[in-house]
Amino acid sequence: xxxxxxxxxxxxxxxxxxxxxxxxxxxxxxxxxxxxxxxxxxxxxxxxxxxxxxxxxxxxxxxxxxxxxxxxxxxxxxxxxxxxxxxxxxxxxxxxxxxxxxxxxxxxxxxxxxxxxxxxxxxxxxxxxxxxxxxxxxxxxxxxxxxxxxxxxxxxxxxxxxxxxxxxxxxxxxxxxxxxxxxxxxxxxxxxxxxxxxxxxxxxxxxxxxxxxxxxxxxxxxxxxxxxxxxxxxxxxxxxxxxxxxxxxxxxxxxxxxxxxxxxxxxxxxxxxxxxxxxxxxxxxxxxxxxxxxxxxxxxxxxxxxxxxxxxxxxxxxxxxxxxxxxxxxxxxxxxxxxxxxxxxxxxxxxxxxxxxxxxxxxxxxxxxxxxxxxxxxxxxxxxxxxxxxxxxxxxxxxxxxxxxxxxxxxxxxxxxxxxxxxxxxxxxxxxxxxxxxxxxxxxxxxxxxxxxxxxxxxxxxxxxxxxxxxxxxxxxxxxxxxxxxxxxxxxxx
DNA sequence: CGGATCACATATATATGTGATCCGGTGCGATATT
Numbered sequence: 001x002x003x004x005x006x007x008x009x010x011x012x013x014x015x016x017x018x019x020x021x022x023x024x025x026x027x028x029x030x031x032x033x034x035x036x037x038x039x040x041x042x043x044x045x046x047x048x049x050x051x052x053x054x055x056x057x058x059x060x061x062x063x064x065x066x067x068x069x070x071x072x073x074x075x076x077x078x079x080x081x082x083x084x085x086x087x088x089x090x091x092x093x094x095x096x097x098x099x100x101x102x103x104x105x106x107x108x109x110x111x112x113x114x115x116x117x118x119x120x121x122x123x124x125x126x127x128x129x130x131x132x133x134x135x136x137x138x139x140x141x142x143x144x145x146x147x148x149x150x151x152x153x154x155x156x157x158x159x160x161x162x163x164x165x166x167x168x169x170x171x172x173x174x175x176x177x178x179x180x181x182x183x184x185x186x187x188x189x190x191x192x193x194x195x196x197x198x199x200x201x202x203x204x205x206x207x208x209x210x211x212x213x214x215x216x217x218x219x220x221x222x223x224x225x226x227x228x229x230x231x232x233x234x235x236x237x238x239x240x241x242x243x244x245x246x247x248x249x250x251x252x253x254x255x256x257x258x259x260x261x262x263x264x265x266x267x268x269x270x271x272x273x274x275x276x277x278x279x280x281x282x283x284x285x286x287x288x289x290x291x292x293x294x295x296x297x298x299x300x301x302x303x304x305x306x307x308x309x310x311x312x313x314x315x316x317x318x319x320x321x322x323x324x325x326x327x328x329x330x331x332x333x334x335x336x337x338x339x340x341x342x343x344x345x346x347x348x349x350x351x352x353x354x355x356x357x358x359x360x361x362x363x364x365x366x367x368x369x370x371x372x373x374x375x376x377x378x379x380x381x382x383x384x385x386x387x388x389x390x391x392x393x394x395x396x397x398x399x400x401x402x403x404x405x406x407x408x409x410x411x412x413x414x415x416x417x418x419x420x421x422x423x424x425x426x427x428x429x430x431x432x433x434x435x436x437x438x439x440x441x442x443x444x445x446x447x448x449x450x451x452x453x454x455x456x457x458x459x460x461x462x463x464x465x466x467x468x469x470x471x472x473x474x475x476x477x478x479x480x481x482x483x484x485x486x487x488x489x490x491x492x493x494x
Numbered sequence: 495c496g497g498a499t500c501a502c503a504t505a506t507a508t509a510t511g512t513g514a515t516c517c518g519g520t521g522c523g524a525t526a527t528t
Binding site for chain 1: 495496497498518519520521523524
């Protein structure tokens with residue numbers, strides 16, 4: 001293993017590994033499966049790129065967004081690696097055909113779970129020697145695989161049809177339940193877990209009660225005008241991102257934009273790029289914004305509406321303060337807001353009548369298909385495929401059962417979130433408990449959260465100065481405690 | 495469930511109130527059309 005540092009220097013120009021990287025690389029090179037839950041920010045891609053250079057063959061990387069694949073390929077090409085390709089809908093038919101024909105010539109292949117399920121793609125992958133099978137942003141398996149993007153739940157199935165190669169799943173935020181989901185869904189064999197704490201001590205957490213729209217908007221405006229940016233504002237609907245932007249523009253904010261899934265691709269890329277380059281101070285967005293936003297100086301994240309789950313909340317606030325400097329997460333909490341996510345959980349799945357009508361329609365006359373929502377249809381077809389031998393009545397019963405379980409599961413997570421908002425104890429310990437971590441309370445200071453005595457005043461104006469970088473010694477020591485380097489909390493075979 | 499939007503009525507000629515109605519997040523790939 002002594003040549004690891006040599007490869008590190010040769011291909012990446014680094015003299016030493018960052019925390020966690022070396023161990024993960026070693027596992028893969030030794031042919032072991034691994035799950036890596038690393039603190040947000042730098043160095044995740046090195047965990048698969050370096051073994052990709054050591055092991056013979058082609059590394060396959062599953063990625064959730066075309067934009068992420070393109071980023072990774074561009075990054076590799078900047079480093080002088082030409083044998084990288086993203087197999088996605090950006091390619092023309094001919095380009096794709098040619099790429100599949102010459103597949104073995106690539107060292108890194110990026111693709112979505114949906115592409116992986118295509119027979120032509122899978123057949124081409126079967127013919128080449130795969131060095132490494134990587135799932136990036138692996139929490140998507142748990143977050144989307146059960147309903148929104150069912151192909152995410154079939155990755156493991158496809159993987160077993162390929163030559164046996166070490167498997168790496170990477171994510172920044174996952175509960176124990178999600179880690180288990182990832183492991184079993186990918187059929188990993190005795191994976192080594194590299195799990196680091198989700199705690200981000202430099203992010204102070206605050207919940208401010210706000211009742212009704214007017215109260216919220218005025219509190220938001222106050223916060224935005226006094227806090228130092230750049231900042232993110234998360235809203236629960238597309239219309240809200242647009243509304244808050246026009247409100248804040250009226251009250252004098254200028255470099256601000258909204259972002260949601262309904263925008264043109266070009267527009268989305270533009271806004272993300274402008275925000276990263278510092279041409280925008282503020283982005284009001286839905287949960288569409290986040291993955292692939294590599295910006296390390298975000299100073300605050302405000303939730304204009306509450307998120308539906310704790311792990312989503314952690315992912316969203318975790319976008320702040322990646323530079324290690326003080327940052328804040330504030331939720332404007334209105335207990336009434338729970339109605340929105342509740343409604344969405346209802347709407348996400350077909351009702352029983354719809355399910356039954358659709359199943360009978362495709363069985364009786366496949367040429368006449370009942371028109372239903374695309375997500376509903378995909379969900380039904382995915383599960384109907386697994387119940388091929390049953391008649392439509394039995395399919396209806398079984399799938400309806402699954403729908404009820406999914407809705408129950410999601411509702412439970414939502415109520416956990418609500419419970420966290422309304423529990424009167426340290427916010428951070430509440431979060432850590434949710435992730436199965438024990439909280440070592442000595443590291444909690446008055447910057448921790450609203451229950452530990454955090455106040456907003458010091459964050460107003462120049463953050464660094466008012467938080468004690470150039471002020472009292474006592475504050476400095478408290479900050480040092482907050483920024484202590486995290487140790488891996490789990491590193492064992494499961 | 496909350497909010498926005500619109501049609502309509504009301505007491506007066508421009509604004510306000512009421513009820514009906516609609517809508518609400520996340521993205522891959524494929525296909526057809528300009």
